[in-house]
Every structure is written in structure tokens, then in C-alpha cells.
Amino acid sequence: MEKVTIATVARRAGVSRQTVSNVLNTPDVVREETRERVREAIAELGYRVNQAARQMRTGRSRLIAVRIEPANDGINGSVLDRFLHGLTDAAGLAGYRVMLYTAAGDDDEIATYEELLSAYDLDAFVLTSTHHGDPRTSWLAGRDIPFVTFGRPWGAPDTHSWVDVDNASGTTAATERLLATGHRRIGFLGWPAGSGVGDARREGWARALGAAHLLGSSAGVEDGVDTGAAAARGLLAAEPDTTALVCASDSLALGALEAAREMGRDCAVIGFDDTAVARAIGLTSVSQPLAEAAGRCMDLLRELLDGRAPSAPTHVLLPPSLVLRQTA
Amino acid sequence: MEKVTIATVARRAGVSRQTVSNVLNTPDVVREETRERVREAIAELGYRVNQAARQMRTGRSRLIAVRIEPANDGINGSVLDRFLHGLTDAAGLAGYRVMLYTAAGDDDEIATYEELLSAYDLDAFVLTSTHHGDPRTSWLAGRDIPFVTFGRPWGAPDTHSWVDVDNASGTTAATERLLATGHRRIGFLGWPAGSGVGDARREGWARALGAAHLLGSSAGVEDGVDTGAAAARGLLAAEPDTTALVCASDSLALGALEAAREMGRDCAVIGFDDTAVARAIGLTSVSQPLAEAAGRCMDLLRELLDGRAPSAPTHVLLPPSLVLRQTA
DNA sequence: TCCAGGAATTTGATCGTTCAAGACCTTGGA
DNA sequence: TCCAAGGTCTTGAACGATCAAATTCCTGGA
Incomplete structure (x- = not known):
């Protein structure tokens, strides 16, 4: 099974590399008939863009990062995990992948941002567990790195988009x-x-x-x-x-x-x-509607990443629901 | 803040690109003194290898993939989450990152493998929830893709490395x-x-x-x-x-x-x-000693990925411990 | 003094994609 | 008939690293 590149597809469809690239990224500039031919070639060969190569040229990785807590044991620890599940789903649907990292404290987390950004060209971050005096948001905002927080910016100036539960x-x-x-x-x-x-x-x-x-x-x-x-x-x-x-x-x-x-x-x-x-x-x-919260986070991120960011940051406040059981 | 590449470092240290690359990957071929000079330049500039570029040349991404269950609600759902935490920690220590994906069923998961491999050049997979007649292991093994399972291969021929709890x-x-x-x-x-x-x-x-x-x-x-x-x-x-x-x-x-x-x-x-x-x-x-299990999985993966794979697959069986509380 | 041979370093090519610019067709109005 | 203007497609260059081969530098023995 030879490696299938854009050149393989181009040869098969009898067009140039760039035309294949156009079919993939800006289909409207390609003539209908050609487009179809290229699409067939893609399907026949099972071609898939190589993210690394694309990323090298465009600087975008289609990867978003989320922190996972070291190993919380409490009853409440699972909340973030459930959010994570939802986020992975939502990201997948939008063509993104979720990368995990751990960090011991805010400063360590910021160091990790630097590492992830320069090594993997991460597209965006989703922050959880925001708190008073959180240094992470200002660090990211100061560098124009796309991010959304799940949890409003307690006390901090409200300059970024967030999703929170009411x-x-x-x-x-x-x-x-x-x-x-x-x-x-x-x-x-x-x-x-x-x-x-x-x-x-x-x-x-x-x-x-x-x-x-x-x-x-x-x-x-x-x-x-x-x-x-x-x-x-x-x-x-x-x-x-x-x-x-x-x-x-x-x-x-x-x-x-x-x-x-x-x-x-x-x-x-x-x-x-x-x-x-x-x-x-x-x-x-x-x-808490965690899956929905994750979905909304992803929506906001896509706005940011697609450049169609609203001039003002968006805030989403979701209503929780009461689950009635025996104790009340 | 200009982007720092290997060329920037080379210029600063007064050497060629390749020498910098050697300091990073095969330090022993570089003269002590030169090595130091390059290391200083790296530190001063805060240089970090760009994974995408490295990956394009070497075909390796330093990324491992794990499936996260869609959104299980049960009491027991958290087990895999805890394993995931441990794995993220262990992977980070070894210089790898964890990428998440979801899948509805084994076949869907195999399709995801193809996608992840061709798009992101994933280095390895960690499988959980192995079961009788699991098609995933044979698919991966048939393509010589490095993987470890957390959970032994129930019934299936025992051809890969695994970690399990006794x-x-x-x-x-x-x-x-x-x-x-x-x-x-x-x-x-x-x-x-x-x-x-x-x-x-x-x-x-x-x-x-x-x-x-x-x-x-x-x-x-x-x-x-x-x-x-x-x-x-x-x-x-x-x-x-x-x-x-x-x-x-x-x-x-x-x-x-x-x-x-x-x-x-x-x-x-x-x-x-x-x-x-x-x-x-x-x-x-x-x-279950989940953190340890995750660590051992990572150890096995590193063996596979570093090419120093033992001829026979390794099996690790960890003893669980009994946590005494009021009910017994 | 000269040269063989290993150590240390450099040079050019390459991975797969997209950008920028240029080339080639059509079409239609002067 | 000719040319301008789009529409469509192609060509080189570039992203940042590593591989492979070539080059330079040393050292020591004849």
C-alpha cells in the first residue's frame, strides 16, 4: 500500500497538485467537471490530507488542547471528565482533535502553553476551572491565542468568550x-x-x-x-x-x-x-448540561478560528436542570 | 517575537542547521564544546523543535491516541477516566502527547484509526475495553502499528503486549x-x-x-x-x-x-x-492500580516505539488492592 | 613532510502541502 | 480581427526539520 499524496491524486485525475488542493480547500474556483474527476480520484485512492504538511504551510493544526486534572479522586471530579467527553465529541464533529495535557498549577500550565504552541502549533485552548486572579486568560489574550473558558472569568476583565452554567x-x-x-x-x-x-x-x-x-x-x-x-x-x-x-x-x-x-x-x-x-x-x-456546554465552547472556538469572530466576545450562560430523586 | 527555527539557532551559535539537529537527536557525534555553544543558543532563544516539520521528515508524531467513551453515566464509568489521567501523565513524562477520539463501535473505531494514521501520523494506540472477538487488535497487528491494550486479549491469539489487572x-x-x-x-x-x-x-x-x-x-x-x-x-x-x-x-x-x-x-x-x-x-x-497500569502501558509503548521491542510480546499483570471501609 | 583515516561539520535534497504568481483558454465587445 | 477580462489550471517556492552524502579538520604513523 503506497503512500497516497496529493501528487498521486493529481496524476490519477490528470490535473496538477494545486487543483487537487483547490478542490479540497476552495472548491468554487474549480470547474464542476474537474472537481468531480478529482473527487473520484480521491475516493478511489482513499486519499487524506496530511495534517503535518498542511500545518507546516498554514500554521494551523486543527488541534485544540484541554487540561485534564492530575488524578482527582473526589466525588465531584467526574464533572470535568464529562465535559471532556462532550468536547471530544463536538471537536470531532467540527474536524478538530483534542489533545490532553496536565499541569501542576497555573504557571506550569502557562509553560505548557508555550510548549504546545511552538511544538504542535495548537489552534486553540479550552480552559476549565477558572478562578479569581487567573493568570492564564491574560497570558493567552495578550498573545492573541484563540481560547474559550468553561467558567466565567471571575473578577477578571471580561475580554474573552466563555460558556458557563448559571x-x-x-x-x-x-x-x-x-x-x-x-x-x-x-x-x-x-x-x-x-x-x-x-x-x-x-x-x-x-x-x-x-x-x-x-x-x-x-x-x-x-x-x-x-x-x-x-x-x-x-x-x-x-x-x-x-x-x-x-x-x-x-x-x-x-x-x-x-x-x-x-x-x-x-x-x-x-x-x-x-x-x-x-x-x-x-x-x-x-x-449541569455538560455536553451542551462543550458543544457551545466548540461553537465559539470555531467562530474564533474561522476568523468570523464577532467584534465583542460572546458569553453563553446555560441553565442547569433539577434531577428529582428520592431525597427531595 | 520572531519565530525561532533551527536556522535561527544555527546562526546564533555559528554552526550549520544539521549540527543543531545533531545536538538535539544524536548529541554524541558533536564535539563537547560545540554542543555546549548550541545548547546555550537554544536556551537563549527559547527554541523548540517544530513537531510538524520533524514529523514530515521522520514520519513520527510523538502522539498516541486513546478512545474516550462517548458519555457513560454509570458509577463505573470513571474507571477509564482515571486510567486516562494516568496515561496523560505518563505520556507527558516520556515526551508524548495524548490525543482523544470517540467511536461508536469497533468498526467505526477502525475507520478512525485509518483517519488518525494518515492525517496525523499517530505513533501508537492504547486500547481499552478489550473483549471477545475484538477486531481492533488484529487490524492493528496486521498493519504493524504499535499498540498496547489495557486489558488482556480475551480469547484472541496472544500476539501483542498488554497490561491488565489481576x-x-x-x-x-x-x-x-x-x-x-x-x-x-x-x-x-x-x-x-x-x-x-x-x-x-x-x-x-x-x-x-x-x-x-x-x-x-x-x-x-x-x-x-x-x-x-x-x-x-x-x-x-x-x-x-x-x-x-x-x-x-x-x-x-x-x-x-x-x-x-x-x-x-x-x-x-x-x-x-x-x-x-x-x-x-x-x-x-x-x-485497581490505574495510574500504575497507565505507566506500564506507556513503558511498553516506548519499547515498541524505540525499536527496542522484545522479540516476544510482554504481558504485565498487576495486583489490585483491597480498600477497607465500613462495609467489610 | 606527507598521507590515511576517523571525527566533526556542512551542503543539498526531501517530506506533502499551500501560497503567489504566471500561463492558458474562452468569451465578447470594439 | 484583435484584445481585454475572466475563468481555470499549472508552476515554482516555501514552511522547518532530518537524511544522505560531501567536505573540512585533526591526529598520528610512515
Whole structure:
């Protein structure tokens, strides 16, 4: 099986290399009849463009890079993985491929950008886990490298396109559900103030309560089942009339469930992220539309890469959905 | 910031392109002093080889491909994700990058191989989820394309290198643990016969029981919490003296736990895969050394890619470990 | 002093594609 | 009849690296 190049196709179709290239890249400049002939030759020979050669000439690789977390073990770790699955699908459909990398910290990640850009000519990056004071976005923006973030730029100037899930509306929906089923004293179990995502989730709960002219207490602890259980015990003990808890994660929710069971309290619980754990134990949870988010990220990237970038960056905010199970 | 090529470096160091190339690829043919001078120039300029150009000449891309499952939702889905994390790490250390792809079925996957090979000149593939009658391995082997499987070639002729976890020894360890803690009637909750992995897990349990001259019953059902619960109910009802269950997955184990609780039976349960769910609910589970497996896969691949392939394929069988928690 | 022979370095060609520019046809209006 | 203007197709050069062969530089023995 000889290697089939553009020259092979050209010979077979009786045209020049460039004409074949034109059929591939700018079909409209080639006469109908010729175009067909070339297409047949391509099909017969099973020709495929060699990306490396194309890339050398055009500087574009049709590759996008995403970071994969080193080896997170938590209940919530799977969220990014699910996003990754969606992104790989969406990229494939758009003719791109996803390349993975790991990095220990933001600076290391930036070093990796340099490496990937110069070695592999990466076309674009998708960033996840954006946070306050994130140096990555400004580094990329400063070099005009196409990128999209999954997660809005917390605090940073809003100069790039992003996709995010409306965290607040998720907890609002959760709280409203609890209100609708008769709960009147609804607490919130979240993370310490300061993380954008966590604050938003708390905010959504507070907003729903406010709209119903109700009050509720909240706690902020590091994520985890045990920390969640401890915090929930505290909350439930301090407020005997609390009958429901909205939680910022499934881990916390699981802890809350444990605490309530221990204390013999009947307490509805709603988690966040709809992880495997939630599905397994029947925990009602707020579900992020990760596949859709990935698809939208890819859409935005294509805009950037095709040069038809809108003058202003685009922001996509997706509504999460509430998955009802036994716990609420 | 001008683009730095090998020619830039050569000029700066006062040598020819080829000498720079030699410093990079075959340092021993370059005189010590020259080598140093070139290395300095490389460092000063921040030069990095352009993979596309190198690849065009050498035909090697330093890229390896792995399939990522479309978007599996189950409790057990995360196993492959964790393997993927490890592989990305190991590949990075060895100077390779991981490229992802998805495929719907084996034939589609083979089509993707063709695409990836001709378009991106992939160096190697890592296959997961090997199964009986897997057409992928023979396709790759027939074309002399380097690959390793994570999972042994069930049934197929054993002509390639692979890494696998010793499933049987995992359930053996689990069963022995139960025996050591006094259980005498230990059941097994697994999948229908025919899947290599499932059969091996059952086999490990049976072996341990046999060594202790004991008997036990087993059930085989599709993976899932509900199916597991149903099967466990059946087993426990039929055998009032069963006090422990070894399960082929955490999903089944979770179901077993549910069933036992419902029935008011005190029953030890051990799952398999040490998923997030197991950690979350305190389920004792057999843990696969996924990071190590990924590392070994990478080692085998490097052997193949560096041409120092052993004449016979290498097989690596890793022992899993038992993670003790509350349920056993 | 000269030369053989190995070590160190350089030169030209090449990988497969696309860009830029030029060549070749048609067609139609002057 | 001739030429301008498009439309269509072809030709060389270039991208940045490595291979293969050629060249220069050394060293030491005759």
C-alpha cells in the first residue's frame, strides 16, 4: 500500500497538485467537471490530507488542547471528565482533535502553553476551572491565542468568550422546588465565601428565599462528605425547624444526609452536579448540561478560528436542570 | 517575537542547521564544546523543535491516541477516566502527547484509526475495553502499528503486549478478608457469564472459597444498582445463612447493601473498582492500580516505539488492592 | 613532510502541502 | 480581427526539520 499524496491524486485525475488542493480547500474556483474527476480520484485512492504538511504551510493544526486534572479522586471530579467527553465529541464533529495535557498549577500550565504552541502549533485552548486572579486568560489574550473558558472569568476583565452554567439559577430552582413541596425553613450548605462558583450557588438559594420572604441559615466549609456532615449537624442542631438543605455539591449533600439520619431528623436534601454518587443513592441534584456546554465552547472556538469572530466576545450562560430523586 | 527555527539557532551559535539537529537527536557525534555553544543558543532563544516539520521528515508524531467513551453515566464509568489521567501523565513524562477520539463501535473505531494514521501520523494506540472477538487488535497487528491494550486479549491469539489487572486475585483477596473476619457463607454477585472480566472476578471468589473448603452461591445479572438489589434479595432470601457478598462492581455492591438493609439482614459487602461512590458511602472495594497500569502501558509503548521491542510480546499483570471501609 | 583515516561539520535534497504568481483558454465587445 | 477580462489550471517556492552524502579538520604513523 503506497503512500497516497496529493501528487498521486493529481496524476490519477490528470490535473496538477494545486487543483487537487483547490478542490479540497476552495472548491468554487474549480470547474464542476474537474472537481468531480478529482473527487473520484480521491475516493478511489482513499486519499487524506496530511495534517503535518498542511500545518507546516498554514500554521494551523486543527488541534485544540484541554487540561485534564492530575488524578482527582473526589466525588465531584467526574464533572470535568464529562465535559471532556462532550468536547471530544463536538471537536470531532467540527474536524478538530483534542489533545490532553496536565499541569501542576497555573504557571506550569502557562509553560505548557508555550510548549504546545511552538511544538504542535495548537489552534486553540479550552480552559476549565477558572478562578479569581487567573493568570492564564491574560497570558493567552495578550498573545492573541484563540481560547474559550468553561467558567466565567471571575473578577477578571471580561475580554474573552466563555460558556458557563448559571449556578445561581440551579440553586434557585432547587430552593423553589423545596418551597413548592411545603418546606419553609431551608438551609444552605456551601463552601467558604470567595469562590465564584460557591458564592453564586449560595446566592441562588438566598434569592429564592428572599422572593418568598423567608429567611434561612447557611454554612461554608471545605468540600467533603465529613465536613458536610459536621456542618449539617451544626445547622440542624441550631435550628430545629429546618426541614431541608440545599447543598453546593453532592459530597456535602451526602454528608448532610448522613447527619440527618444520625440525628433522626427528617430532612430533604438537594445536591449539585448530579454525579454518579447522586444517581447511585437517589439524591436529588442540580445537573449541569455538560455536553451542551462543550458543544457551545466548540461553537465559539470555531467562530474564533474561522476568523468570523464577532467584534465583542460572546458569553453563553446555560441553565442547569433539577434531577428529582428520592431525597427531595 | 520572531519565530525561532533551527536556522535561527544555527546562526546564533555559528554552526550549520544539521549540527543543531545533531545536538538535539544524536548529541554524541558533536564535539563537547560545540554542543555546549548550541545548547546555550537554544536556551537563549527559547527554541523548540517544530513537531510538524520533524514529523514530515521522520514520519513520527510523538502522539498516541486513546478512545474516550462517548458519555457513560454509570458509577463505573470513571474507571477509564482515571486510567486516562494516568496515561496523560505518563505520556507527558516520556515526551508524548495524548490525543482523544470517540467511536461508536469497533468498526467505526477502525475507520478512525485509518483517519488518525494518515492525517496525523499517530505513533501508537492504547486500547481499552478489550473483549471477545475484538477486531481492533488484529487490524492493528496486521498493519504493524504499535499498540498496547489495557486489558488482556480475551480469547484472541496472544500476539501483542498488554497490561491488565489481576481481577481474580482482587476478588480472592476480598473473599479471604471476609473469611478472616469470620464469615463462612459468602455469596458472589456478578455479571452474566461470558465477559472475561466478570468471569475472572467470579473465579477469584470461587478459588478462595475452594481453598477454604467452603461453598457459596452466585448470581449473574446486568450491571446496575437495581439489578444488584434484586439479585441480592434473591440470594439472601434463598440462603438465610449468607452473611457476606463479594460483588463484581460497586454498583452491584450498592444494590446489595440496599437489599440487605431492606431485609434487615446484617451482611458484609465488598465492591469492585473503588469508585467515588464507594469512597462516599464507605463501601469496602477492590481498587485497581490505574495510574500504575497507565505507566506500564506507556513503558511498553516506548519499547515498541524505540525499536527496542522484545522479540516476544510482554504481558504485565498487576495486583489490585483491597480498600477497607465500613462495609467489610 | 606527507598521507590515511576517523571525527566533526556542512551542503543539498526531501517530506506533502499551500501560497503567489504566471500561463492558458474562452468569451465578447470594439 | 484583435484584445481585454475572466475563468481555470499549472508552476515554482516555501514552511522547518532530518537524511544522505560531501567536505573540512585533526591526529598520528610512515
